[in-house]
Amino acid sequence: MNSAPNVPAPAKSLPNLGLKGRNTFGLDAVADIAFEVTAPEQIAMVMKQINEQNLPWRVLGGGSNVILPKVLPGATLLMNITGQEIIASDQNATVIAVGGGVNWHEFVAWTLENNLPGLENLALIPGTVGAAPIQNIGAYGVELADYIDHIEAFDIEKQAFVTLSKDACQFSYRDSYFKQHPQRFIVTKVVFKIPKSWRAKIHYADLAKQFEGNSNPSAEDIFLAVCKIRTHKLPDPKVIGNAGSFFHNPVIPNEQYETLLKKYAALVSYPDVPGKRKLAAGWLIDQCGFKGQRMGNVGVYENQALVLVNHGNGTAQDILGLAKCIQDKVRKEFGVSLEIEPNIF
Template identity: 80%
Template sequence: MNRAQNAPPPAKLIPNLGLKDRNTFGFDAKAELAYEITAPEQIPELISEIARQKLAWRVLGGGSNVILPDNLPGATLLMNISGQEIISSNSEATFLAVGGGVNWHDLVSWTLENDLPGLENLALIPGTVGAAPIQNIGAYGVEVADYIDSIEAFDVKDQAFVTLTNEACCFAYRDSYFKQNPQRFIVTKVVFKLPKAWQARIHYADLAKQFSEGSTPSPEDIFLAVCKIRTRKLPDPKLIGNAGSFFQNPIVPNEKFETLLKAHPNLVSYPDAQGKRKLAAGWLIDQCGFKGQRMGSVGVYENQALVLVNHGDGTSKDILGLAKCIQDKVRAEFGVSLQIEPNIL
């Protein structure tokens, strides 16, 4: 079959690719067949070939929210689609289209440089734009879903490119339609809707503390404050392997919260949906004595109990073993179950 004129070349194949630099835990994983995806048009043909050969497969972005095993058999699609551009604007908002392989923090910086505020609370979150909606990343009172207009993706089940509206994505706390349907969609582009009537969102306690009462911080001020907080609390993956927050903050009914509060007056929590309360997972883990502890080559970060780290030679088996110890102790002490946030491949 002749390739259409100006069509991109097929995805580049790299056999037995080491992924130590492609996952923020720094696990020494290896992909049997790695394919570099630089254009959406490469995906249909590749997926058809994967299906024909009956290969296991997965998509890997920045590797910031995954736990990789030692070996990844079959095909690993490296999401490297780049580019961002303003595609339209009206009196209410600016619409921005961004490739799935763009670095998330680089995008946040770019929006502020181009006077397009809104994403500043999400600064310094590692990973790629294509992965952001799958997990519905969030920080300091803001979720990426708040600013997504639509998403373009390849639907593996129907073998066609589709556009999903914000509503169709079924966003929830660290959840989405994509996460609920693993391996059905490959996100290639995200269209953001950034409102022109910008308002500072600094109600989260840690962020509010960075500003004097009654002050009106700019988007740049909030960006710098978030970077400062995250740098202080979270280790640099280039220095200590980690995937950021390892557990989701558990959400419990108000009745459960009131019971816990009586037993633990210093319990840290946040308002959630009506009749529910979100507990600080880091506080629960800290109270169980795990903060700063090591288990062989892995451990719990000394400055933030919510972060599990790889001190050098750890493996996915090691980190999951530590996670189970933490889950068991928190359940025994508080009667609360902790859910692992990163994807286990």
């Protein structure tokens, strides 16, 4: 006798769910109805219900890169698809499949525990694996895109699961095809290709300082150093609400960079694509006097001007009001526009 197919249970429905513990800014927000998605197959069932009722909707992973309003109308899909496994390995690379709901930092630690170095520069970035490619997360000279093989996602337009190659993802600095087409895809699985050949990447200034006199650190050494740097620069969301870096580092033409450099000799910048230069947004904000400043219930972190914080009882409106003040001052002083990094729901 044939056994019945293994059909997952429907996604758990959670009406009027409080989300204060599901976003790192610690904003008081309530979802009209939330669906806890633990298997890819549940997404089609949830989307059918959403379409039938014509509900607005959004996906929420770890809540580390979002600004939530007091009420999220319609449906909120809580991405809780877990699991990670090595699916292929040869002399050149190891291929790993990871569920979209896996905690990003825990996955990075897992790769090192399994002797798969490469992602250590991306340690302690908050959020989930499924959210990582949308933003093409990066830090200390490494980008997620460097290690992507392909991505599996539910295509809302086609109402079907699709596989997108690395090229199809159209990755660029803090950008991707997913980000350019919001609410088109729900990422369920990310497949990484980790090369067997490895070399330390410690050329960024903060990281280089950690290894003065040590030109050959291990991947574990780099992982611990990155954790140390980020812990110093970024407040623990469990202690003070924040979403990490709040603004993108702006990229400007070399001509504009040279003009600014004549006026600001200490201008902090990094090479980018030919003809462009990337400025340190935190430095620009600091020069405008915002570091450590407070505006009501929100403010700018005292150790890193790139981080906006919720001192308690802050709202999305408070955070965005402070952000606009910063954007206006930086534009007036430097002629540079700052783009907000977190998603505004």
